[in-house]
Amino acid sequence: MMDAKEKPMKPLFNLKEKNVLVTGGGRGLGKTMALALADFGANVAIVDINLDTAKATADEIAAKNVNSLAIMGDVTNELDATKAITAVVDTWSTLDILVNNAGIATVEPAEDLSLETFKNIYDIDVNGVFNFSKAAFSVMSKQKYGNIINVASMAGISVLYPQEHVHYNSAKAAVIMITKSLAVEWAPFGIRVNALAPGYMVTPPVIKLKEEDPDRWEHWMSRVPMGRAGDPDELQGAVVYLASNASSYMTGHIMVIDGGYICR
Numbered sequence: 666m667m668d669a670k671e672k673p674m675k676p677l678f679n680l681k682e683k684n685v686l687v688t689g690g691g692r693g694l695g696k697t698m699a700l701a702l703a704d705f706g707a708n709v710a711i712v713d714i715n716l717d718t719a720k721a722t723a724d725e726i727a728a729k730n731v732n733s734l735a736i737m738g739d740v741t742n743e744l745d746a747t748k749a750i751t752a753v754v755d756t757w758s759t760l761d762i763l764v765n766n767a768g769i770a771t772v773e774p775a776e777d778l779s780l781e782t783f784k785n786i787y788d789i790d791v792n793g794v795f796n797f798s799k800a801a802f803s804v805m806s807k808q809k810y811g812n813i814i815n816v817a818s819m820a821g822i823s824v825l826y827p828q829e830h831v832h833y834n835s836a837k838a839a840v841i842m843i844t845k846s847l848a849v850e851w852a853p854f855g856i857r858v859n860a861l862a863p864g865y866m867v868t869p870p871v872i873k874l875k876e877e878d879p880d881r882w883e884h885w886m887s888r889v890p891m892g893r894a895g896d897p898d899e900l901q902g903a904v905v906y907l908a909s910n911a912s913s914y915m916t917g918h919i920m921v922i923d924g925g926y927i928c929r
């Protein structure tokens with residue numbers, strides 16, 4: 666056995682020369698995570714249904730002296746997934762890390778929820794994750810290396826109260842099981858699959874919900890042991906950890922970052 670002093674020091678959190686694709690990276694958590702990965706040296710491609718915000722994030726990434734791409738794409742569309750992943754590989758030769766972040770939520774009681782809305786949430790939040798993961802597999806399996814990070818939610822583990830969103834809770838539970846299933850299926854191909862399960866984070870859709878009903882917001886915060894929502898920047902350390910060698914033996918893990926919410 667090697668003496669500890671002789672062991673080569675791994676650059677644990679170094680992402681230099683890693684090529685990353687972040688879905689829904691035009692704003693919110695996706696943008697924050699994309700900037701963090703760039704801070705640690707990664708080249709980052711942003712895929713978003715909104716090309717303007719994708720371009721704005723890509724410009725901020727490029728200002729960090731790494732390479733960036735802005736790609737318009739809908740995560741629910743198979744052709745968009747293939748095109749986006751091909752664009753990354755044609756430009757940078759590899760796709761090392763995929764962050765499946767794009768997702769939406771609405772708050773509606775189950776009895777009023779239309780089947781159309783239910784299906785739409787599943788299409789973006791669940792099918793979108795599978796669609797981009799499958800497209801990435803075609804590249805990552807040939808590389809014999811890949812790292813997929815899904816953005817689930819504490820809502821996939823614990824029913825949030827009092828807001829009603831059976832569609833969102835169950836969709837995020839599906840993301841958790843997609844994460845675990847693909848981690849097991851794709852481990853032999855050298856692909857790791859983990860997920861982040863954030864709690865309430867202050868992003869545009871959450872700010873809107875706060876403004877719509879300040880009393881409800883106070884109630885939500887009273888149920889968070891830390892007594893506040895998270896700043897999107899508070900996910901940066903976790904995504905860099907999952908993306909880097911620091912987590913090299915971790916797969917199928919759901920990393921909860923929720924101010925203690927699901928402990929109660």
Ligand SMILES: NC(=O)c1ccc[n+]([C@@H]2O[C@H](COP(=O)([O-])OP(=O)(O)OC[C@H]3O[C@@H](n4cnc5c(N)ncnc54)[C@H](O)[C@@H]3O)[C@@H](O)[C@H]2O)c1
Binds near residue numbers: 816
């Ligand atoms: N904000 C929170 O409190 C919170 C908590 C837990 C999990 N999440 C999850 O984090 C992820 C990001 O949420 P956010 O709060 O940053 O939301 P956001 O609305 O600020 O950002 C979502 C991004 O995804 C893009 N997008 C939406 N539909 C798309 C599609 N079909 N194809 C491609 N891009 C699409 C949007 O244009 C936007 O840029 C979502 O999966 C969400 O469920 C958020």
